[in-house]
Amino acid sequence: MSRRESRPEASRECVLRPQREQCSSCGKLMRGSYHNRRTVCTLTGLCRLTVVIRCCQNQACERYHVAYHPEEEGIWALPQAEFGLEIIALVGALRYSEHRSIPEIHQQLRLRGVQISERNVTHLVERYEELVALRVQKALDYLQAGDCLVVWKLDRLGRSLPHLIRIVEGFKKKGIAFKSLTEQMDTTTPHGEFFFGIFGSLAQYERALTKERIMAGLTAAKKRGKQGGRPRAISEEKVQAITEALNSGTSKAAICRTFNVKRTTLYDALRKTAEAISTPSLHLERA
Numbered sequence: 001m002s003r004r005e006s007r008p009e010a011s012r013e014c015v016l017r018p019q020r021e022q023c024s025s026c027g028k029l030m031r032g033s034y035h036n037r038r039t040v041c042t043l044t045g046l047c048r049l050t051v052v053i054r055c056c057q058n059q060a061c062e063r064y065h066v067a068y069h070p071e072e073e074g075i076w077a078l079p080q081a082e083f084g085l086e087i088i089a090l091v092g093a094l095r096y097s098e099h100r101s102i103p104e105i106h107q108q109l110r111l112r113g114v115q116i117s118e119r120n121v122t123h124l125v126e127r128y129e130e131l132v133a134l135r136v137q138k139a140l141d142y143l144q145a146g147d148c149l150v151v152w153k154l155d156r157l158g159r160s161l162p163h164l165i166r167i168v169e170g171f172k173k174k175g176i177a178f179k180s181l182t183e184q185m186d187t188t189t190p191h192g193e194f195f196f197g198i199f200g201s202l203a204q205y206e207r208a209l210t211k212e213r214i215m216a217g218l219t220a221a222k223k224r225g226k227q228g229g230r231p232r233a234i235s236e237e238k239v240q241a242i243t244e245a246l247n248s249g250t251s252k253a254a255i256c257r258t259f260n261v262k263r264t265t266l267y268d269a270l271r272k273t274a275e276a277i278s279t280p281s282l283h284l285e286r287a
């Protein structure tokens, strides 16, 4: 979306240089080959960053001319991001610790001098969720049978109830113990099996609920005269014309050419029609 108001001038300038001077592959000195400029929005205003990029100059090295960015750049912002990580962290805290709505978060940020649209706040909430999910996944990948994961609160682990249930079910399968301090859940105690049992029942309930919702949705759609699933590739009238042509002895190849349909689409449409009206006269075997 294009910006409605012009972006103000950056109030600070900062030069970021890589700490590492030697190439990680061949060990030779890397040179500062070029620099990028980017402006990052922080809680203390806009900052204009000059990012010095180093490259290995050794032609025989596998990292020859591979850009090496300053280590510090990752603390400022995600690659290509306009808003800094501290803003993402604040958005996440407002959303998940204080349970604020998007308009409220937007207002908070505007009050703190951050020029941001409501739509971008939504994007930042999504970025925050992705970062947390990535972090949780990293922790989960690290766990092995016999380990115990301790969380402060259940909502720190799963993005939603189905997600949480999937994670905890995974723990049981892998033989990983699990503790949540706030809810006082501990699968290492004699009650552990009981907790896993609760999550198992919840998973079953969730699946039943999803199925019920889908069926209810399909029934409601049918009542409104809509058919579930993909729309038909060939219209009803066209199918009727095709059937008539077939019955009068026209070959399938000729029909495909005349009606401009693919052979697989034709077979598919004829099969569906045959199923719907159970007409034994339609011969659908491939000619």
Ligand SMILES: [Zn+2]
Pocket: 023, 024, 025, 026, 027, 028, 056, 057, 058, 061, 062, 063, 064
């Ligand atoms: Zn090198």
